[in-house]
Amino acid sequence: MIQKKDTVLERAVLIGIITKDQDEDKSKEYLDELEFLTFTAGGNAIKRFTQKMDMPNPKTFIGSGKMEDVRKFIEENDIGTAIFDDELSAAQERNISKILNVKVLDRTNLILDIFAQRAQTSYARTQVELAQCEYLLPRLRGMWTHLERQKGGIGMRGPGETEIETDRRIVRDKISLLKARIKTIDKQMAVQRGNRGKMVRVALVGYTNVGKSTLMNVISKSEVFAENKLFATLDTTVRKVVIQNLPFLLSDTVGFIRKLPTQLVDSFKSTLDEVREADLLLHVVDISHPNFEEHIESVNKILGEIDSSDKPIIMVFNKIDAYQAEPFDDTDLVAKRTEAHYSLNEWKKTWMSKLGNKALFISALNKQNLEDFKKRVYDEVREIHITRFPYNHFLYPDYDDTPPL
Known part of the structure; x- marks a missing residue:
């Protein structure tokens, strides 16, 4: 075993x-x-x-x-x-x-x-518990199958139904309590976000297990938990990052997945406030996955659901070190060449070419092309910063803490 x-x-x-x-x-x-x-x-x-x-x-x-x-x-x-x-x-x-x-x-x-296994903070545990209760509520009858085996027994039907209704009321009360608790924490987190000032905010988004946390660790020089498993990251992590004297906030969010349960989308929408309030999204894609295009569609769908699809987005195609095209037999007259046989260079000539400098190809694990990545992010953050602070001192070569008069 x-x-x-x-x-x-x-x-x-x-x-x-x-x-x-x-x-x-x-x-x-x-x-x-x-x-x-x-x-x-x-x-x-x-x-x-x-x-x-x-x-x-x-x-x-x-x-x-x-x-x-x-x-x-x-x-x-x-x-x-x-x-x-x-x-x-x-x-x-x-x-x-x-x-x-x-x-x-x-x-x-x-x-x-x-x-439930991955939730570390009180906030994440509360959100998971809410989703579990909402999932459990319509299924409570199944918890009482031991009564069904005694069907017909004197007094069995009434107490059984009563206990089920009691449990339903308990679960409904629990849901109300959890929603109130989340609302309170949301207010606290909104205050925390407000206390960060007007720094440019960048959020990592993407399908689960595409390497967002690994990229976060490399860029922010932090130790965010990263593992080759689905949903390794559940709690949103925010770090201050400085590139060429230009600081910004970088957040790592929960990964998305196809067929994401409705209960989770609803209870975790508040966690995705980091995405909603971001000035720039870095959409990380595992290009070595054979179905990465569908992953992109799934992420875009959820971004649309949380009103974030119109934000500036840089597509970060990660894991180029692991990318392998399927071999193609040129001598087989029946065989048809498909996207599965494309090399990375061939992929770059497809719809990706329309992205221009909004597409980056890196390996966060092996630190390939990270300097190009940092420069592109710096340029994008700087542009947002200039728009927000047209007379900010970051525009001047002599950096100090005093804004120009």
Whole structure:
């Protein structure tokens, strides 16, 4: 059995579907990501199950035949968890649990669990707890399945319903309390942001695990936690950075992901205030990932949701040291050359060429092209600074703390 840090990984199976909106390649890609999420949460994906369907089964997500295959595999291979790639309804989760008799999770539940592990500050823990409560509320009935086994017993129905309603009221009260707490912390953080003065603010944004924290550490010479796992960074970190005597604030934010749970988008919108209030966004992209273009689309979609898509953006294509194009056989007359076979130089001649100096290609880990990166960021920050402070002393060669008369 695979081990990690002297602890046994939880054995799990992954389950996804192939539909007209999600073809086989897309389904495989999502399951790859789900496997990475599973590993990040402390699990080991033993096997994947997929089924072609027009739409998910409203009762059990997948068909009865495929569900029976999953059940047999779980019984024969000592599997403790079944993880579904899409969010399950309360009824689906309840029905599947009865059939498989193991822990049943969906992508949303899995991401919430990772967030709960990663939250370090009181603020992040409060946001995660709020998202968990909102996810739990419609699923409380499943917590009372022990009563269903005694259906028909004298006095069972009334107390069971009463206890469920009591729990619902407790969870609703908890949600109200957490929202009030977040509102209070938001006010405190707004004061903190106001106390930073009018320094230019730059925010790192991007898909999860693209190297934002590594870049943050290199540029700010700090020790922000960075790890090759999804959502390694959850708490927003802000550092003062100085390039050529020009100071600005650099913030590292939580990474985005496709199929991001609604509860997390809502509860973490306040964390993304750092993005909303930024003067410049550095959109970091892992160019070595085969689906980096879709990652860009996902990030742009969330930026639009938080009214930040119209801000100045520099595209930072990171991990050029890890980029490898798929080999192409010129002698194969049937084979078709696709984007997967593009070299970095060929990529630069595509839609990226329209970005001009708004596109940078670096390796934060190996510190490749970082001087070009710093110069580009300096030029952009300086331009914003000039607009904000037209008579500021940074425009003058003799730097001192006294603005010109």
